[in-house]
Amino acid sequence: MTEADRTETIAPRPQDFPKWRFRMPEEIGVIVALAVMMAVIGVARPRFLNSINLFSLLGNTTFLGMLAIGMVFLLAIREIDLSVGWMFNFSAVIAALLMVAGFDPWLAALAGIVFGACLGLVNGLIAVTLRLPSIIVTLGTYSMFQGLSLVVNHGRAIVPSDQSSSFFWVISYKLFGVLPVAALVFVLLAIAMHVVLHRTRFGYRVQAVGSNPEAATHAGIPTARVRLQTLVLMGAICGLSGTMYLGFRGAIDPNEGSDFVLVVIAAVIIGGTPLSGGHGTIIGAVIGMMIIQVISSGLIFFGIDATWSTFVTGAVTVLAVSLDRLIKYHRTRRAELRRESLHG
Template identity: 55%
Template sequence: MTRTDTAPPLAGSANRRPGRRIRLPAETGAAVGLAAMLGLLGWLQPSSVDAANLSSLLEQAALPGLLAIGMVFVLTMREIDLSAGAVFHLTATFTALLVVAGMNPWLAALAGIAAGAGLGLINGLLVIALRLPALLVTLGTWWMIQGLSLVVGKGQTIAPPGADGSVLATLSGKAFVIVPVTGIVFVVLAMAMHVVLHRTRFGYRVQAVGSNPRAAAYAGIPTDKVRVLTLVLMGAMAGLAGVIHLGAQGAIAPGDGGTFALLAITAAIIGGTSLSG
């Protein structure tokens, strides 16, 4: 007969039971780091973290934060949109000129957001038609949109009148005395778009295209359509940020938003978005 030796069990293996591993969201590290920095800053300089300063910090972070929300979807799809800052500026300029021309500010704001979405659509269609990465396509459209914005705005600061009760007056105000409306809009949209990315069919498709475009196509996902819609979303978020900036600041200057694309990309990556899909 053949004797089969059985290895003795490892010490403590009898008591080892499979258990659930706690998986924290990718954003946890950034949140913990931010909390630690604010805590250290408050300990070193208590006056720097009072309500007024935190309100100002939230207001300043809201605009590039809105672009970062759209950039999360673009990066998840393994693309980069360099034209976001230029779209931001052109939509703000376009909205300001409409208000100056006498259009209702609410309609002008909607037109500005629609213009941003339209520019995103152009980016998406060019990406599909030319079969080039969005990085290269938006590098070209960035300069074109920026030049168009300077021509339309004549290189000047545009300050439309903000009538009481208009969208511009609303966005320049504060809720509960201290909380900026722009910050509230950013937080609400960030939570909503997080749900869209992780709990909806569109979000699953964006992740699938970013993970493996060929496998996604074999699975029946319309990859070209997903790419176009993602860039449309990016343009709409940039347009919304431009309208909010116009309302909060009361004007749009030639240099506004020049670094917003880079800030949005940086914020999205620090927040846990992977460049590999």
């Protein structure tokens, strides 16, 4: 064999390389919907596209958006946590009380995050031990956490007296005068949780359990432990969001968070995470929450009563669920027709 023949044999040929194909992101639908909504409002009300207003929208998305990130993991595993709003509130209340008692605000904030994780652990232990769906468990803990939070704060807003700490300054600081640090943390959290969901063993297990719990069990995945870990993660994210809200606002109202859960679930569904489990999209949840914020802001720019935003959010959620079911039906029907043609 000559040197030329040997080189030809060893060297890869162009057809040996895999063909590169562009894949549209699965969130393209909600991204286009968000862009169209912003364009329509911007054409009618040019001030809407002002950079200050856009960064303000991102800031308003931050705290609820964090909860939506955690909810993606739960829906992906076929679970729903109804107590997220009160875990958010209770964690912030505990952190605020520690600050009032003289603890360093950074340590108090860390304690608030750990406390949120403990609340999630309570939900998880009850759900796993009694083998109950988390939606049933959290229906009860919703009222439990609400009642305990109101008992602890005596039904009053808690305002840390000394807000000269760097904790309050850092959380409320705006980069370049427009981008809140809290919003930057939200974006970094979204990126990190996207990687966790799609690039780690834990994320794989979450989606496997949500896709087919029986098959996951037979494959050796500890489904009970994964459920527990997911609920603890949800609690920790609630604690993080609550303590950051405290640092951003400088106080925590006794009823703050009471109406969060429906908005959070709506954002996740609008973003493309199915209620049937087995799959989740962090990017979609973030875009979904931004769509809700754009709806609320757009109504204000058009001079429409802001109370209509709740109705519009519900309508968009119903539309998103309907489209999801319709797409799944057509995919299933197409697969059935393909099988019939192959066997026919």
